[in-house]
Structures are given as structure tokens and as C-alpha cells.
Amino acid sequence: xxxxxxxxxxxxxxxxxxxxxxxxxxxxxxxxxxxxxxxxxxxxxxxxxxxxxxxxxxxxxxxx
Amino acid sequence: xxxxxxxxxxxxxxxxxxxxxxxxxxxxxxxxxxxxxxxxxxxxxxxxxxxxxxxxxxxxxxxxxxxxxxxxxxxxxxxxxxxxxxxxxxxxxxxxxxxxxxxxxxxxxxxxxxxxxxxxxxxxxxxxxxxxxxxxxxxxxxxxxxxxxx
Numbered sequence: 074x075x076x077x078x079x080x081x082x083x084x085x086x087x088x089x090x091x092x093x094x095x096x097x098x099x100x101x102x103x104x105x106x107x108x109x110x111x112x113x114x115x116x117x118x119x120x121x122x123x124x125x126x127x128x129x130x131x132x133x134x135x136x137x
Numbered sequence: 138x139x140x141x142x143x144x145x146x147x148x149x150x151x152x153x154x155x156x157x158x159x160x161x162x163x164x165x166x167x168x169x170x171x172x173x174x175x176x177x178x179x180x181x182x183x184x185x186x187x188x189x190x191x192x193x194x195x196x197x198x199x200x201x202x203x204x205x206x207x208x209x210x211x212x213x214x215x216x217x218x219x220x221x222x223x224x225x226x227x228x229x230x231x232x233x234x235x236x237x238x239x240x241x242x243x244x245x246x247x248x249x250x251x252x253x254x255x256x257x258x259x260x261x262x263x264x265x266x267x268x269x270x271x272x273x274x275x276x277x278x279x280x281x282x283x284x285x286x287x
Contacts, residue, residue, distance in 0.1 A: 077158055077197075077198055077199040077203070077207075078158050078159075078168040078169045078170070078197070078199075079158070079162070079168060080162055080167070080168045081162065081280070081284045082160065082161045082162070082281065082284040082285055083284070084285075084287075090206070090207055090208050091208065091226060093206075094206055094208060094226045095258075097206055098205060098206065098221060098224065099221070099224075100221050100222060100223065100224060100256055100258075101220060101221065101256060102220070102221055103219045103220060103221070104205075104213065104215045104219050104220070104221050105201075105204035105205065107195070107196075107200045107201035107204055108196070108200075108201075109155060109193040109194055109195055109196070109201055110172070110176075110193065110194040110196075111191065111192075111193055111194075112156070112176065112179050112180065112183065112191075112192040112193070112194055113191065113192070118193055120155075120193070120201055121219060123151050123153055123215070124151070124215040124216065124217060124218065124219050125217075125218075125219075126217060127149050127150060127151040127217055128149065128150045128151070128214065128215065128216055128217050128222075128240075129150065129151045129152070129153065129214070129215045130138075130141065130142065130145070130150060130151070130152045130153075130212065130213075130214050130233065130237070131152075131153055131154075131155060131212065131213045131214075131215060132138055132152075132153075132154050132155070132190075132210070132211070132212045132228050133154075133155045133157050133201075133202055133205060133208075133209075133210065133211040133212070134154065134155075134156070134157060134160075134209060134210040134211075134228065135156060135157050135158060135159050135160055135178065135182070135209070136159065136166055136178050136179075136181060136182040136185075136186075136273075136276070136277075137159045137160050137161040137162060137163065137166050137273055137274075137276070137277040137281060
């Protein structure tokens with residue numbers, strides 16, 4: 074897969090990733106936690122805080 | 138997806154956008170070489186696209202993104218407490234809305250003891266948006282276009 078922050082889009086990388094999507098993190102499993110940074114405040118936040126008390130819709134993506 | 142977030146807030150649903158690596162890096166929005174760069178891209182994304190949801194920036198190594206899956210535009214719906222109840226390898230607001238409407242209605246019925254949970258797996262179909270996709274490549278820069286077109 075190469076470095077996470079790749080410099081060039083490579084379609085074969087996505088093909089590899091798509092092929093493994095159904096094999097990981099199935100419906101019914103517990104969502105992983107990670108520490109992220111809130112853009113609005115600059116403070117650290119835990120992803121699990123999103124779903125601790127509510128159902129959560131979480132989208133992953135970027136500008137490009 | 139912001140409209141969806143607004144639509145379900147009153148029904149007790151939290152929405153967030155996790156900012157990951159650049160999927161199509163180019164001259165204007167290249168690969169993240171520091172958190173400062175990543176923050177500036179996330180800020181530009183919020184301002185130019187008009188994102189109203191809470192934006193959470195993943196770390197430079199993509200720890201959160203890789204923990205879920207490194208595809209470029211995923212959506213997960215996670216039940217209160219942490220169980221994954223929906224996963225999509227591409228974000229399609231219509232598909233998310235169908236799931237949310239159905240799920241929220243059935244959760245109300247569950248409280249009345251009228252339904253039981255089950256699991257499905259399916260191929261879904263999303264609408265093409267070639268023009269929007271090309272605009273994204275152009276925004277990133279000529280390199281992004283060249284990489285995609287091969």
C-alpha cells in the first residue's frame with residue numbers, strides 16, 4: 074500500500090483496498106476508537122465520544 | 138451529508154466528518170507533510186465546500202482512518218454504545234438516508250416489542266457525479282488529473 078500520505082494517486086491501490094473492505098470491521102462489531110483533533114477548537118477528541126450516548130453517522134474523506 | 142446531519146440531529150443522531158489523507162493529491166492540495174498542512178486543507182474544505190458538520194482531523198499517520206478502512210470516502214453508522222450498524226465503502230447520501238429512516242423507525246417499533254434485529258449484506262448503487270469528481274481533481278491541481286487519467 075505504500076506510505077499513508079502518498080504523493081500520487083494510484084488506481085491499483087484503491088483496487089486492493091476495495092477488495093478487502095468486506096473482510097474488515099463487520100456490522101455487529103465494535104467500532105474502533107482513536108484520538109483525533111477537533112478542527113474548530115484544536116483540542117484532542119476521542120472518536121468513541123461520538124457514539125457514547127447517541128447513534129453516530131461518521132464519514133471519512135478529504136478535500137480531494 | 139450536512140443536510141442529512143441536520144435532518145437527524147433532532148432524532149438524537151450525532152454526525153461528524155473525519156479528515157483523512159488526500160485521495161488525489163496535486164499541486165494545490167498535496168500530501169500532508171505535517172499536521173499544519175493537514176489542518177489548512179481541512180479548513181479550506183470546510184470554508185469552500187461549506188461543511189457544517191463537526192470536522193475531526195485524523196493524525197498524520199491515519200490512525201483512525203486505517204483502524205476503520207483506508208478507502209477514500211467511507212461512511213459508518215455506529216449505534217449508541219459502539220456497535221457498527223452500517224458500513225459503506227463509498228458515501229452516498231441517499232443510501233445513508235434510506236438506512237437511517239428505516240433504522241430510526243424500527244428502533245421505535247423495537248421499543249414496542251414489535252420487531253427483532255437481523256443482519257443484511259448487499260451491493261448498493263450510487264449515482265455517478267463525473268463533473269463533480271473532475272472539479273475535485275481540478276481543485277487539487279494538474280498532477281491529480283494526470284495521475285487519475287494515467
